[in-house]
Amino acid sequence: MEKEKNIPGKKSRILSEELSSYECHNITAISSNGPIFWQQAKGVHVWDVDGNKYLDLSGGFGVAALGYRHPKIYRSLLNQLDTLWHVMGDVYPSKEKVELCRLLSQITFEKWENQRGKVILGCTGSDAIEAALKTAFFHTKKNKFITFYGGYHGLSLGALAVNGLDDFRKPLEGLYAPIASFLPYPSCIDCIDKSQSLTQKDCLCEPLFEEKLEKMIHEGYGAILFEPLQGRGGIVVPPDWFLPLLRRMSTKHNILLIADEIFTGLYRTGKRFGCDVAGIVPDIICLGKSMAGAFPISACIGRENVMDSWPKNDGEAIHTSTFLGNPIGCRMAIEQIKELEKKHEQLFIEEKGEYFLSLLNNLSKRFNCLKNPRGKGLFLGVDIVDEKGCPAPEIAAKIVIKMLQKGIIVLTEGPFRNVLSFTPPLIISFKQIGSVVRILEQIIKIVLKETKWS
Incomplete structure (x- = not known):
């Protein structure tokens, strides 16, 4: 498992404090867990002001279909x-x-x-x-x-x-x-x-x-x-x-x-x-x-x-x-x-989606907190639930934070904010998808242990 990063870093914390002084407090959620402040991005990766590197599984809210700073677009x-x-x-x-x-x-x-x-x-x-x-x-x-x-x-x-x-x-x-x-x-x-x-x-x-x-x-x-x-x-x-x-x-x-x-x-x-x-x-x-x-x-x-x-x-x-x-x-x-x-066609979007979904399905069979992997192409989601099968936004939030600390940006969606969503740049590789799911597996084990999942 990758070494955990000190996130958010010192520069992001300073910027958070300054932003909270000037921006309407309804806009950017500021806490001890974030946000990180982006400084640059290229391909499937983002770097924050503290030099931390991330694999972006959100695609910037689905914006970066061809990745960030694609040469032709640039x-x-x-x-x-x-x-x-x-x-x-x-x-x-x-x-x-x-x-x-x-x-x-x-x-x-x-x-x-x-x-x-x-x-x-x-x-x-x-x-x-x-x-x-x-x-x-x-x-x-x-x-x-x-x-x-x-x-x-x-x-x-x-x-x-x-x-x-x-x-x-x-x-x-x-x-x-x-x-x-x-x-x-x-x-x-x-x-x-x-x-x-x-x-x-x-x-x-x-x-x-x-x-x-x-x-x-x-x-x-x-x-x-x-x-x-x-x-x-x-x-x-x-x-x-x-x-x-x-x-x-x-x-x-x-x-x-x-x-x-x-x-x-x-x-x-x-x-x-x-x-x-x-x-x-x-x-x-x-x-x-x-x-x-x-x-x-x-x-x-x-x-x-x-x-x-x-x-x-x-x-x-x-x-x-x-x-x-x-x-x-x-x-x-x-x-x-x-x-x-x-x-x-060269991006193999449907094939990557099927591979990603198959890995999530395998995880869901091993962890009861993961339910209903679903989606089309690289528009995927999976529910995070508690021991009773009810939406568990607190567990989802912990997973998101720990994924960020391991250098992976993931968001939650849904009315209860308990759905992990995966909408990465379409240029993401099969290898990167495999790496993401391996890290997700390790993090789920840690989170379930911390929440004393029986």
Whole structure:
């Protein structure tokens, strides 16, 4: 086992103290266990201000799909810095914006249906969701949305209203409009029929869910918003019938289907998009996170006829921002997407995911605190539970801290913060995956001993 690091180090502790003096105390969690302050990053590794090196199993919240400072993306950034940093996005744009919008159309609706997609660029995932909600309103003239418990769609007010995680939504109730109705996000792990050893084809979940959805939909609803796999909700993989059912019901009731692929998009699951795993086509798709490899940029892409529901700009855009279509972000996104399109098969994403999952499954058979390893591609999670099988966020937190002390960055997800999530850069090696799981095994033994697990 690797030597334990002195984490957080002296410099990180000093910076923590200073940050706590100036930043709102709701933002960065500061304690004796962290945070560490990053100084540089390259490939799958991060170094903090104290010189400690880490293997990042979070991918910077899924951003660094091709790793940090990928050579081609880095060169594209340097070249762009030599020419143009900023434009007036909705007034005087750049050619980079044209190229990126064309590329986003090509990899979505032109691939899916041989028809053009149209784009609204933004800076954050929330921006893309806001654009999608507004698009649905303009197209359907309806102001209600169906979405799911556990869904995470950002924290701006419109996005917050459709956020399925109470920790974010509840404290601000009354500040945003109640535009969403929520349904449980189906998961075979929590299925009531699993004790009967029924297959997905045999179980009652699909007709029961369809009945609930049918009863909920009425003339006030304009769209269904979903994640193909839930990320912050706990790395939840839905049953095979779920996405096709959403597509079928959306078509039947003439409402839009909005895919939040901010986390799952661009080969995170092994496929270009999470929707591709189920073989369905949404009406609108939202991208972000790994879209540019590090630059804050996002996109809402919809079918041409859907996006053309917006009123034409006759001199004043009603949805814009100062940094819309920033040329640096556009250039980095173009290079990131092209590189992913070119190299994704060589990354063996699905094979790495299957290997990672097999190792987690082996661990779960040996340790009762690990339950339900799951995921697609390099979008994986495993529950940490107590002796009664209940969520154990305290044990999960101890594992995260000790992993950090051994030089591995891991995050927790889920409503109870008890799901260890693994969303590393797609360039991670099989050897590195094996090393991570070996260290995880050793740490679990230590944590269980400290918690006096019987």
